[in-house]
Amino acid sequence: MAFTITCPVCGPRDGYEFRFGGEDKGPRPEAADLTPAAWCDYVHMADSRPGVQKEWWVHRQGCGAWFTIHRDTVANQEVSLNLLEAAE
């Protein structure tokens, strides 16, 4: 958690102010036709791939907002979206 995170409301802040909310896996699935295995996958399984991923964070010791950032899990640093788009 040594890294900094940019809160959309409060700006760049110390990583300790935030709590991790998991990889971005999209909206909650519809309950109809949902198998227990698929549900378990959605709730508990993460890709955990090295590289840049989109993930949820909450500014727990700040404004309380939930938001997504892109983070390089190898360098353990937030990656700005502009840089990402420039690279693509």
Next chain:
Amino acid sequence: MNRLKHLPTLRITPGAARSFTYGKHTFEGLQGDTVATALFANGVRVFGRSLKYHRPRGLYSLDGECSNTLMEVDGVPNVRTETTPLTAGIRVAAQNVMGRPELDLLGVLDAFSWAMPAGFYYRMFHRPARVWPLAIQQIRKAAGLGRLSPDFRMPGRFDEIYPAADVCVLGGGPAGLSAALAAAERGLRVILLEARPWLGGAFEYRAADDGDGVALHRKARDLAAAVAARPEIRVFTQAPAIGVYSDGQVTAFQRGGPDQSFDERYIEIRAAAVVVATGCGERPLLFEHNERPGVMQPACAQRLARTWGLLAGTEAVFSVGHDLGLEAAVDLFDLGLKVAAVADIREDGQDPTLVKALAQRNIPLLKGWVARKAHGGNRVTGATLTSVNGRFHRRLTCDLLAAAAGLTPATGPLTLAQSQLAFDPHTGYFLPRTLPKGLQAAGRLLGLESWAAVTASGRRAGLQAAADAGADCQAAIRESEAALRDLPGAVRGSKFVIAPGCGRKAFICFDEDTTVKNVDQAMAMGFDVPELIKRFTSAGTGPGQGGIPGHNLPLYVAQTGLSPDAHPRPTTARPPLVPTLLATYAGAQHDMSKRTPLHDLQVACGGRMERVGVWTRARRFTDDPRCRTEILNVRTNVGLLDASTLGKFLIFGPDALKALQRVYVSDMARMTPGRAKYSAMCNDDGCITDDGVVVQTAENDYYFTTSTARAGVTVEWFRYHTRYDGWCYHLVNLTDAYGVLNLAGPKAREVLSRVTTADVSNAAFPYMGYREMAIHGVPVRALRLGFVGELSYELHVPSSYMPALWDLLMEAGRLEGIRPFGLEAQNALRMEKGHLIIGSESEQRTTLHDVGLGFLWQREKADQRLVGAAALMQTERQPGRLKLVGFKMADPSGPPPRDGSPIVDARIRGYVCTARYSFTLKEPVGLALVEDGLAQEGARLAIYEDGCQGQLTHAVVTPYPFYDPEGRRLRQ
């Protein structure tokens, strides 16, 4: 011991005596001494005994690079006496000694070093297995550093601070000082960390000059004064950096003392840019008995004299590999030390002025020579020198052997910051090949030596860091780079490690008693890279964290030619770079808790206050731990409970109902105005996390309560589970803004009707009703609930009105015998009634079904994507789960089992959640979570209690609620 006087470099205050005890002696040191220098001044030469062989050890360096001078100070073991300032009245004792350090009975172990080859600890005592416990006991007695009793409590005051800066500079030598000044001049806020008590680094004690006639110590002090004068620079001395992380995070600790508010504190810095200017230490020279007391690093001898006025001996032999060693020999000669000879590993390349200075003083300089052996036991009595090719020897008498092979850069912070280090053949250093963004390196750790080059590189790094922090200074950076190019670059350094023909008693690591022979043994067994050899021989894993062997081990391994690495490869460094007290990491222990608005009133009523989670609450109001009178008063008259810790929330907005539907298991659309709805929340696994009541106060406007423990996370929970939906609702946490009084008991209505004009009759305000009323003008949200199983009113009022309402009700209920009750009484009352407390009657794996609340779940609201719905479906009829049951004791005359006691039957099959003696039922009753096989009425439960000596007690599963199962009393 007489001190040298009138040196401009001294850091001691003559005349300011500080007396302390060492063993049976009372010694005197001076203000400015460290514990180690004060001991040295009093003639102590053997400071302790080594880990394995119990060899005598003395002062070797002065910055705590090795365990030689670890001692017990005021009962605290392993104190680094080299870096601990002397304070008056301390008690110092040697450690790892049987007898006296000068005459250690275990010193005989040294003669048996042949029996303890590398890794013997792992290899010798594992067969047969029964030997191990015996062996480990004996080894533990003989080995190890310091002793700590199991009930030791760390004395001292500890603290923590979290400062921020634009630029953080590590190292207060000329490079660091210049970097800090350069950044400060650009208007940036700078934090500078220096491990020593003063600034100036390796220059602040040097009397030499750079040819301009101004002594280096003068220049260093002027530069330090310039830094002190800048308000933008915050200087921390006695504060070694211990960690460097991404995004400019630096951790350190700082030693304080009687004059500060702390003895030691943890510092965590967040900076936009970091400059590493940690300089160099001296790289130890390996030869036979290279760690005898009396062998020390040349800079150690020089600093002893220059900083503390202590001559380290009377007659010295120097064996050096760099010009600083020659300079130290000349300087110490001028201060009164006899120098028998100076051996220099280098055949050529010495600074001609220093060679001339030695010649002028008739000090023989032996180029291409090196120390081969130190003679003597507790003290050095002589040295044998040898030519580097090993052909010629000379024995000299001396009581000081100042030896170093070269210099070693303090690259630890760079390694931690993920900088790639590569071996540089010119300097013999591991130099940064790449630097991560926002990190700069400067000064001597890059191989620079001259004042001008070191300060110029500091300035360049400071400007670069300023640019990293957002300052516009590209032109100045280009200028500083040009200036640096015109100055002398990195100095050629020695790669020499060990004198020819040595190894058996040549120690590469002092802390772990690792000899070069041990390294050879490890390599013979196939460990061929430094990192592995480090693990196997434990060289560099001791308290010094590689300060002594860190550089020598890879150099030596590469020189054997037996390693697959063509170039030396550094071993890894990990935080903390300097061993740090756990107490320092723990930092300040401010025990902070929240108090309810009724705290003082409850204390005045005899409330026994207790910490419960984040709150301090009243456990009970009498001396009776079972709270008999409190309980019976609620059952027969009326009681008053401060329930202010309940979570209280408003939720409103067009999508408020959708949000409630998402997290509450019940169908929240089916709510009647004026009625409270009891429901529960589950997590995605269907496990119950919270229960509470919700009321609709207007269209799209709701008020709800959560359990005390969930109050802090509820907003986060709602927002998390609706984060994809973009719903429009607002949540307001009123937990601290509102207080709650629970007026409970059969006479509650009489009391309430006396303070309000609102109609509180059973018809007008029935069970589960919600009313907004006024009590003497105070706005009250009143809920008619029955947690304790009696007629009761939960009165929610703004916090500031709570004391007034408490007084009103206590006064109004006097006739009815009203009295306050606490958490313990509430716990027994609600348990008799079979009401749950989430966390007591549930654990992480307990689902809504398991605690018998499955009926709250309304599955027809499938379109709401309820949190936990899928798991509730799946676990509804899942076998093998722990179910909540009630029980009574097979022997009703016995005591109730303790909460948490396991229920056993060859294996653990459940546990007691809450059990109390019921004053209402006149026998113990309880709730337990048991395997479904035991959950039928009449099943016998065997309960194991702590300390029961195998005597199980027995209980029988009984339906609950035990008290008023029909719920008549709630509705009366």
